[in-house]
Amino acid sequence: MRVLAVAGLLLFSPLYPALASSIDQIVTFGDSLSDNGNAANALGGQFSISGNSNYAKNAATDGPNTTPATAIQGLWIDQFASKLGLADPKPFVGLAGTTPVPNYSGTNFAVASALTGSNPNFSLSTAFTSGEVPYTSDQVGIYNAFNLNNRTALNPDALFTFWAGGNDIVHGHNPVTAADNIMDNIETLKGEGAKYFLWINMPDLGKIPLVAGDPLLSAAATLASDAYNAAYAVDVLALRAQGLVVITVDVNTLFSQITLNTTTPAQGHAGLNPDLYAFWDGEHPTTAADSLIADLAVTDFKAAGLTAVPEPGTWGLAVLGFCLFAAAIAAHRKRRNA
Structure with missing residues (x-):
């Protein structure tokens, strides 16, 4: 015995x-870098940018027309959840046929083209009909509205992830304000009982294919990225001083070290293996680059002393x-x- x-x-x-x-769920806020279906479902089920649908069906990453096809699937957030054994955060926008409808079980509120802060033209009452993009503060509002509809409180055992600010920089907005807006979002969730956060910093936008060929734009984008990251570092310290667990993920350094091709987007080039490239288009990572981000996020998650509660299926396998x-x-x- x-x-x-x-x-x-x-x-x-x-x-x-x-x-x-305490981590048993992931709730996601941000832009196209984390949007795994909201914009696609709002468009009827296929992600596209300015009419170009050469993307994955649900996200701004590797499309179907590559030879060989990518061996890696999902954005960083999907791969991160999978590596932790947690449920993939599903988009909050569902589909009834080709009509966007609320998916009240969704926990991914990131939307392509989102900025930080609030969109003055966005309203919860017309969220699924207006076509307006919810910014990060609006996304937090949608999360709270979904909790109200579901008659549930904020899950204190959830990990709340943020990655945004790039669109603010592209639109010429103050990068310091962008970082501070996310800090405000985190403090809002803290006031509702949230304790665990993962916040990704800004890669050097001056080196993405979209602007790398223009010396003036590249220099300006690098300065803005640096300003964001300086404010980010200050904000993280302030949040941690409030007793929060804020996991930082340094993609800025990661992208300066990776060996993937970072200068040429893989999209639209027959015969290119996207798994050897960092960017699918001028600004969005390939699933291969997202895999590196997910790996780094998992390392930082574990370094923070956190572990994840497996999905029920994992428990079932253990019992079996x-x-x-x-x-x-x-x-x-x-x-x-x-």
Whole structure:
């Protein structure tokens, strides 16, 4: 019996950190870098930019017309959730045929083209009919409205992720204000009971293919990215001083170190393997680059001392494994005693 007890302990011990962890859900805010279906569903089910639909069906990344086809699927947020064993945050915009409708079980509120702060033309009452893009503050408002509709409170065991600000810079807005807007969003959620956050910094936008060929635009974008990241660093310290867990993910450094092709977008070039390129178009990463971001995010998540509660399916496999183990022991005993 002692041997069996020890075996059972060893079998289940890897699950104890998950039991002690508070992270069992991911809630996502941001722009196209994290939007895994909201803009696509708002457009009737296929993501496109200015009529160009050479993208994945649901997101601004690798499209279907590559040879060879990519071996990697999903944005960074999808891959991050998968690597942690958590449920993929589904888009809050669903589809009834080709008509966008609320998906009240969705926890991904990121929308392509979103800026930080609030869109003065966006309204919750016309969120699914106006065509207006909800900015990050509006996205937090939608999350709260969904909780109200579902008669649920904010999940204190959720990890809230933010990655935005690039569109603010592209539109010439103050990058410091963009970082501060996200800090305000985090403080709003803190006031509602949120404790765990993951906030990705700004890559050097001066080096993305969209502007890298123009020295003036490139220099301006680099300065704006640096200003955002300086404000980001100050804001993170202030948030942590409030007792929050704020995981930082340094994609700025990551993109300066990766060996993928960072100068040429892979989109529209027959015969190019997108897994060897960092960008699908002039500004959006390939799924290969997103995989590197997800890996870094997982490393930073674990470095923060957090673990993730597996999805129910994972628990089911663990229980099934134990049952099979117990059955094997019983069969062995029966043969030995026969």
